[in-house]
Amino acid sequence: MDNFLDKVAVITGGASGIGLAVAEALAAEGARLVLADIEQAALDDAVASFEEAGVAVTGMRTDVSSREDIVALADHAFDVGGGVDIVFNNAGVAVFGAIQDMTQQDWAWTMNVNVWGPIHGIEVFVPRMIEQGRGGHVLFTASFAGLVANRELGAYNVSKAAVVAMAESLRKDVREHNIGVSVLCPMRVQSNIDLSARNRPDELGGSAANRTYTAEELEALDGRLIDTAPVAALVLDAMRRNDLYIHTHQEAATYFQRRADRISDAFKHAL
Numbered sequence: 001m002d003n004f005l006d007k008v009a010v011i012t013g014g015a016s017g018i019g020l021a022v023a024e025a026l027a028a029e030g031a032r033l034v035l036a037d038i039e040q041a042a043l044d045d046a047v048a049s050f051e052e053a054g055v056a057v058t059g060m061r062t063d064v065s066s067r068e069d070i071v072a073l074a075d076h077a078f079d080v081g082g083g084v085d086i087v088f089n090n091a092g093v094a095v096f097g098a099i100q101d102m103t104q105q106d107w108a109w110t111m112n113v114n115v116w117g118p119i120h121g122i123e124v125f126v127p128r129m130i131e132q133g134r135g136g137h138v139l140f141t142a143s144f145a146g147l148v149a150n151r152e153l154g155a156y157n158v159s160k161a162a163v164v165a166m167a168e169s170l171r172k173d174v175r176e177h178n179i180g181v182s183v184l185c186p187m188r189v190q191s192n193i194d195l196s197a198r199n200r201p202d203e204l205g206g207s208a209a210n211r212t213y214t215a216e217e218l219e220a221l222d223g224r225l226i227d228t229a230p231v232a233a234l235v236l237d238a239m240r241r242n243d244l245y246i247h248t249h250q251e252a253a254t255y256f257q258r259r260a261d262r263i264s265d266a267f268k269h270a271l
């Protein structure tokens with residue numbers, strides 16, 4: 001996709017962080033926005049500030065873990081936009097902690113949002129995009145944790161590896177429909193992700209059940225903390241080139257190489 005003028009972009013988790021920054025970057029290129037987020041107040045604020053700037057925008061409160069919500073979002077987006085060109089499956093949450101310490105509710109919440117969210121995005125939006133016959137682009141936010149597992153991020157690593165696999169699969173399966181696919185794999189980006197607990201439903205333990213990193217753990221993390229705006233610029237450039245993988249941190253490359261080498265070396269024992 002080489003220009004975004006009048007394109008209709010649906011962005012989940014569009015009221016904060018990476019989703020909001022990509023919305024801003026797309027709006028600056030003349031795209032029309034459909035923002036979806038579970039947080040009504042943040043969504044209202046985002047929509048109001050886009051409207052003030054003269055951007056064509058609508059917002060719809062959406063819980064991506066609910067298939068019904070995603071169906072309603074798609075109905076709304078195809079209706080108000082007259083079609084959909086970009087779907088950004090971005091909403092995500094993090095529960096910190098070792099994989100062996102993850103509770104059933106930690107797993108359920110992580111998988112419901114991070115894995116079922118983008119699954120619903122594929123199932124509900126992609127056949128309609130194919131049917132409308134005007135190509136488009138499907139974006140996902142995974143994480144570098146989906147390529148190389150982080151310590152103390154058990155369920156999150158698993159969920160984000162699934163998102164990478166979803167993007168890789170979709171890329172192969174929609175190529176002939178002129179639909180591009182990209183997956184964003186960031187290390188740390190300045191956002192509200194460390195405050196994910198704010199959106200944890202009571203039936204899955206509520207915010208008090210969510211472990212967050214301590215200040216010392218945050219300090220010890222590898223990689224720079226990058227702002228959302230340059231990340232959004234990378235996302236638009238990757239869509240223009242139809243790159244599958246979008247990396248944000250050069251320093252991540254060595255960690256990936258070590259993983260690739262470990263997998264590759266193990267073939268010496270293969271039959």
Ligand SMILES: NC(=O)c1ccc[n+]([C@@H]2O[C@H](COP(=O)([O-])OP(=O)(O)OC[C@H]3O[C@@H](n4cnc5c(N)ncnc54)[C@H](O)[C@@H]3O)[C@@H](O)[C@H]2O)c1
Nearest residue numbers: 013016017018038063064090091092143188189191192193
């Ligand atoms: N910030 C980072 O360091 C980082 C690194 C790698 C990957 N990511 C991923 O980036 C994506 C965006 O997160 P962010 O860093 O901008 O954090 P953020 O918390 O600032 O934004 C996430 C948005 O998703 C929304 N959301 C949460 N649960 C939802 C649900 N069930 N349905 C709909 N919306 C929901 C939140 O209200 C919020 O507006 C996530 O998938 C996250 O896992 C972030």
